Amino acid sequence: MTPRERWQAALEHRTADRVPTDYWATPEFSAKLVRRLGLSAKSEAELVADLNLPLSSNNIRPSEGFACLRRALAELGVDFMVKLAPRFAGPSLEPDCDEFGCRHREVNYGAGTYDETVSHSLAGFESVEAIERSYKWPEPEWWDYSTIAEQAKDWAQHPIQCGGSEPFMVYKDLRGEEQAYIDLRRHRDIVHYCMDRLFELAGQKTRRMLERLPPGLLLFCYVAEDMGFQTGLMISPADIREFLLPGMKRRVELARRHNALVFHHNDGAIAAILPDLVALGIDVLNPVQWRASGMEREKLKADYGDRLVFHGAMDNQKTMPFGTVEDVRREVHDNIRLLGAAGGYVLAPCHNLQPITPVDNVVAMYETACSP
Numbered sequence: 001m002t003p004r005e006r007w008q009a010a011l012e013h014r015t016a017d018r019v020p021t022d023y024w025a026t027p028e029f030s031a032k033l034v035r036r037l038g039l040s041a042k043s044e045a046e047l048v049a050d051l052n053l054p055l056s057s058n059n060i061r062p063s064e065g066f067a068c069l070r071r072a073l074a075e076l077g078v079d080f081m082v083k084l085a086p087r088f089a090g091p092s093l094e095p096d097c098d099e100f101g102c103r104h105r106e107v108n109y110g111a112g113t114y115d116e117t118v119s120h121s122l123a124g125f126e127s128v129e130a131i132e133r134s135y136k137w138p139e140p141e142w143w144d145y146s147t148i149a150e151q152a153k154d155w156a157q158h159p160i161q162c163g164g165s166e167p168f169m170v171y172k173d174l175r176g177e178e179q180a181y182i183d184l185r186r187h188r189d190i191v192h193y194c195m196d197r198l199f200e201l202a203g204q205k206t207r208r209m210l211e212r213l214p215p216g217l218l219l220f221c222y223v224a225e226d227m228g229f230q231t232g233l234m235i236s237p238a239d240i241r242e243f244l245l246p247g248m249k250r251r252v253e254l255a256r257r258h259n260a261l262v263f264h265h266n267d268g269a270i271a272a273i274l275p276d277l278v279a280l281g282i283d284v285l286n287p288v289q290w291r292a293s294g295m296e297r298e299k300l301k302a303d304y305g306d307r308l309v310f311h312g313a314m315d316n317q318k319t320m321p322f323g324t325v326e327d328v329r330r331e332v333h334d335n336i337r338l339l340g341a342a343g344g345y346v347l348a349p350c351h352n353l354q355p356i357t358p359v360d361n362v363v364a365m366y367e368t369a370c371s372p
Contacts, residue, residue: 001016001017002157002158003020003079003080003157003158003159004156004157004158004159004218006018006019006020006079007020007079007081007159007218007346008218009343010309010340010343010344010345010346011261011283011284011309012343013305013306013309013342013343013344014342014343015342015343016343018369018370018371018372019336019340019345019346019347019369020079020346020347021077021078021079021080021346021347021348021366021369021370022078022079022080022081022311022312022346022347022348023073023078023080023348023349024348024349024351024352024353025349025352025353026112026352026353026354026355027047027048027051027052027112028044028048028111028112028354028355029352029353029354029355029357029362030047030051030065030069030072031044031045031047031048031051031065032044032355032359033069033072033359033362034047034065034068034069034072035047036359036363037071037072037075039068039071039072039075040064040065040068042064042065046065047064047065047068048065048112049065050063050064050065050066051065051066051069076363076366076367076370077366077369077370078366079158079159079346080158081158081159081160081161081220081263082152082155082158082159082160082161083160083161083162084148084151084152084160084161084162084163084209085151086143086144086145086147086148086205086208086209087143087144087147088142088143088144089142089143089144090138090139090141090142090143091142098173099138099142100121100138100170100173100174101121101135101136102117102119102120102121102173102174103117103118103119104116104117104118105118111354111355111356112354112355117173120173120174120175120176120179121135121174122135122174122175122194123174123175123176123179125190126187127189127190128189128190128193131190131193131194137197137201138201139201140201140204140205140208143205143208145205145208145209145212146212148162148209148212148213149212149213149214152213152214152217156216156217158218159218159219159220160213160217160218160219160220161219161220161221161222161263162206162209162210162213162219162220162221162260163202163205163206163207163209163210163221163222164202164206164221164222164223164224164251164263165198165199165202165203165206165222165223165224165247165248165251166202166222166224166225166265167195167198167199167202167225167247168180168195168225168226168235168243168244169224169225169226170198171191171194171195171198174194175190175194181234181235184235184236184239184243191243192243195243195244195247196247199247199250199251202251203250203251203254206221206251206254206255207254207258210254210255210258210260211258213258215259218261219255219258219259219260219261220255220260220261220262220263220283220284221251221252221254221255221260221261221262221263222263222265223248223251223252223255223262223263223264223282224263224264224265224266225244225248225265225266226265226266226267226268227240227244227266227267227268227270227273228266228267228268228269228270228292229267229268229269229292230268230269230291230292230293231269231292231293232269232272232293233268233269233270233272233273234268237272237273237276240273240276241276245276245280248280249280249281252280252281252282256281261283261284262281262282262283262284263282263283263284263286263311264277264282264283264284264285264286265286265287266285266286267287267289267351268289268292269289269292269293269294269295270295271293271294271295272294274304278304278307278308282308283308283309284308284309284310284311284346285300285304285308285309285310285311286311286312286348287311287312287313287316287348287349287350287351288300288310288311288312288313288339288350289312289315289317289350290313290315291315291317291318297313297334297335297338297339298338300339301338301339301341301344305339305341305344308344309344309345309346310339310340310344310345310346311345311346311348312346312347312348312349312350312351313335313339313345313347313348313350314328314331314332314335314347314348314349314350314365315331315350316349316350316351316352316353316354316357317350319331319361320349320350320353320357320361320362320365321354321356321357321358321361323361324361325360325361325364328361328364328365328368329364329365329368332347332365332368332369333368335347336369347365347369349365
């Protein structure tokens with residue numbers, strides 16, 4: 001079966017020749033994987049420079065790093081999703097700034113680096129009126145969508161992710177992490193105003209991408225927001241229903257109009273809001289962090305297995321980085337048994353595989369998933 005056929009079987013709650021799989025990793029881990037499989041003579045540092053972008057058709061470039069990663073995933077039998085993205089063609093940006101005016105820098109955490117927001121373009125504003133007077137919002141015309149169909153043309157046998165939204169994550173960049181949560185209590189009008197602008201921008205960009213794609217592709221829109229930590233919600237259910245769900249519902253409806261499904265990413269212990277998300281119409285739930293409170297695999301399958309496809313569930317906090325190969329193989333079998341009975345499961349890491357993760361554990365994960 002092709003990757004698309006395996007994903008399609010999972011979506012239709014049918015069994016396939018084996019469980020479909022996906023790949024999420026940092027560039028540092030991908031470089032280790034490529035080296036471990038003997039697919040490049042480049043150093044890890046050189047490969048990281050090649051791979052310092054998410055896996056997508058927009059940047060699976062003719063560089064050695066991406067070519068080697070594609071060979072690695074093919075060798076491991078990974079049914080990875082391909083991500084499409086428009087090219088930024090708007091006003092010239094200041095160094096290290098994004099389109100929202102937020103400044104970023106790479107922060108080294110020892111085994112690699114993460115891009116972190118270090119200045120917040122809306123941090124000092126106290127009213128909606130002040131923002132309207134002084135701040136220039138990005139416009140959907142700042143992106144070039146003309147290559148979207150070209151990006152997709154060689155990937156008809158893979159699932160494709162096209163557009164979506166994760167606006168509260170952007171809002172936290174705009175206002176600063178702490179201030180964003182304070183705003184939910186003290187500046188609710190600013191939250192409403194900014195979230196409406198961010199949802200609208202995401203919707204306009206997504207619509208323009210979807211309109212350029214040929215029919216017949218297996219499409220997903222990424223409608224995401226991180227709402228949970230290890231033991232509960234970071235945002236109250238009332239605030240989620242007020243600030244997030246209405247905009248997410250519009251993105252779900254947009255996906256439906258273009259025959260796309262909804263891939264919903266939401267970290268942590270989100271059991272308290274999951275009924276609302278299912279009612280909203282999400283199709284795929286990622287990452288299934290089953291060690292978080294209330295996210296037990298048996299319960300998720302029993303409560304939502306007829307309405308959701310589960311994606312992820314290979315624990316990235318303990319099993320993958322710190323477990324043995326046998327621990328990993330056992331978890332693969334447990335996940336397939338608990339989440340994949342009669343289909344409805346795509347096996348993948350719960351989040352990006354980190355550089356400390358033993359490559360042997362990842363090879364074992366995919367080998368076990370591909371075994372009869």
